[in-house]
Amino acid sequence: MSGSPIKVVVGKPGLDGHDRGAKVVARTLVEAGMEVVYLGLRQTPESIVAAALEEDADVIGLSVLSGAHMTHFKRVRALMEEKGLGDRLLTGGGIIPTKDQETLAALGVGRLFGPGDDPDAIVDYIRDWVREHPREDAV
Amino acid sequence: MGTDNVRIDDLSNLSAGVAPALAEGLWTSFWAGDRRACARLISKVENEPNAIPAIREHLAGKLGHAIRIGVTGPPGVGTSTLCSAIALGLADRQHRVGVIAVDPSSPFTGGAFMGDRVRMDKFVGDDRIFMRSLASREGRGGLSPSTPSVADVIEAFGMDRILIETVGVGQAELDVMNTADLVVLVLQPITGDAIQSMKAGIIEAADLIVVNKSDLPGADTVLQSLRFVYSLGSAKSGKAPPLLAVSAQQTEGIEELVDTIEQLSTSIVQSGRHQELRQMRLVEEIKSGIVDELWQRYLRQSDAERVIEEAAKQLVASGGSAYKFVREMCSKIQLTVDPKANA
Incomplete structure (x- = not known):
């Protein structure tokens, strides 16, 4: 399926109204040729994973600036496993200390990005990850 | 391989262009109501046009x-x-x-x-x-x-x-x-x-x-x-x-x-309008299916893609007619239909 666009679900979990970062990243991914399903504000981990399931997304991207990243990323990752989406990438960004990033990485969360990161690095990371993790047809 | 006298009426390779069958597990999950399988099948249809005929055959009765x-x-x-x-x-x-x-x-x-x-x-x-x-x-x-x-x-x-x-x-x-x-x-x-x-x-x-x-x-x-x-x-x-x-x-x-x-x-x-609309859509589906199938067979048996590229290049330079070229190309295709087939 190398020719088909990468599909990414982008959302903001929880009570956090700062969506400029999510919009900038979504736009960057679109300009890189990806199909982005933008969920917007005040999502729950359940609603994000349910949307990713119906959309058959390759990637879930969360934006968390509220400080609740440990809760949200952990919960979304757990739900992904539970719903059979463990083979997809969970990535994202926000104000996330390195120590927390390491803890989350150990739980299966992918690379997380922050202020000052080059948006193109996100594109490259997603492209490489998807290339290295081809999906199998059997469900 | 040139485009001379290409035969596209050979029925022996009818399914040669269809993508490999889906994994059995996907269909089992789909019929069991697994939303993930439904989502996956939609992606197949979106991303692999060659897989559509086989998928639609599975769906037909439903x-x-x-x-x-x-x-x-x-x-x-x-x-x-x-x-x-x-x-x-x-x-x-x-x-x-x-x-x-x-x-x-x-x-x-x-x-x-x-x-x-x-x-x-x-x-x-x-x-x-x-x-x-x-x-x-x-x-x-x-x-x-x-x-x-x-x-x-x-x-x-x-x-x-x-x-x-x-x-x-x-x-x-x-x-x-x-x-x-x-x-x-x-x-x-x-x-x-x-x-x-x-x-x-x-x-x-x-x-x-x-x-x-x-x-x-x-x-x-x-x-x-x-x-x-x-x-x-x-x-x-x-x-x-x-x-x-x-x-x-x-x-x-x-x-x-x-x-x-x-x-x-x-x-x-x-009023029967629903069935009528469905019938109209099926007519269009069959027509475009035939065009696709014949075109794919034609491509498989010739290097038409290259010949067309080449012709377009020359037409740009010479200002000739694209339709004249189409007529010439088509005159080299033998399309025969078994008279019994439409009986």
Whole structure:
């Protein structure tokens, strides 16, 4: 399926109204040729994973600036496993200390990005990850 | 290998162009009602056109009962919000509802920003409704090329009402007319005067017209000009389509709208129109299927792609006629049909 666009679900979990970062990243991914399903504000981990399931997304991207990243990323990752989406990438960004990033990485969360990161690095990371993790047809 | 005397009437390789069969597990899960399998199958249909014939063969016996309802209108009139309300209304009337929301792909990058779920967040996780966003990809008529097949997958999954929301349209994006059983056209106040409503195109294709955002000033003017235009007659059915004023956000008029959609659905089934539309779509599907199949066979048995490239290059330089070249190429193809085949 190398020719088909990468599909990414982008959302903001929880009570956090700062969506400029999510919009900038979504736009960057679109300009890189990806199909982005933008969920917007005040999502729950359940609603994000349910949307990713119906959309058959390759990637879930969360934006968390509220400080609740440990809760949200952990919960979304757990739900992904539970719903059979463990083979997809969970990535994202926000104000996330390195120590927390390491803890989350150990739980299966992918690379997380922050202020000052080059948006193109996100594109490259997603492209490489998807290339290295081809999906199998059997469900 | 040249293009001389290519035979495309050889039936021995009928399925040579069809992609490998899907894993058995996927179909088992799909028929067992696994939403993940449904989502995966939709991706197959979107991404692997070669796999569509085999997939549709699997689905064939399960199709023909769902009502496909196209929802279309100019950008920003509130089609997504309205679709969300209609989907919930239909689910509350004991239907299982599929929602296909198409948003535009960039002709420059191929990427797409799909925002319909922002307005459709009331039924996430609701088992009665299956929603899918589609990027329009190569589609230029308001839908993506795979939309009819995606609707088939969703219908076979068990949905009996399928909402198909087009990209925001102008005046003549009419794909929806050939894909849906009913067309709902959504407009809003301050949308132009009667002159706009008098133009040909999408306004003629509507089975139901909804003026959304009717809580805003100007709704009466739009309703009035539409009533005037339809009083002159309608090209599609001869009679004026129902005209409703609603506010999707204020949830005003939604019950009446869903009831009207239900009435129209019942009436096209009872009148036989539903089967007639399905038959018309099948005719088109068969025709384009034959064209695709013959074209694929032709490509497999020749290096037509290269010959066409080369010819185009020469035509640019020489200013010759493309149609003359087409006639020459076609004269080298032997297309014979067994006379018994059409008996």
